[in-house]
Amino acid sequence: MKALVFNNKVVQLSENSFPVTPTCTWVDDVADTVDTGFIYDPSDDSFSKPDGYDDRNDPNNTPGS
DSSP states (O other), X not given: OEEEEETTEEEEEESSOOXXXXXXXXXXXXXXXXXXXXXXXXXXXXXXXXXXXXXXXXXXXXXXX
């Protein structure tokens, strides 16, 4: 999966990249747990959930786990 990042925020996930404006960047091979709205840290190539992220809407979240 690839993440399209704008201002260090994931704005789209896609299997394939496509041409975008120079202000956006594609990040390759992101984990399945990354979702739109996540914050990207280019200094260590990591993603984190933004403040207030609601895990209940995350399809990878299993209740009781």
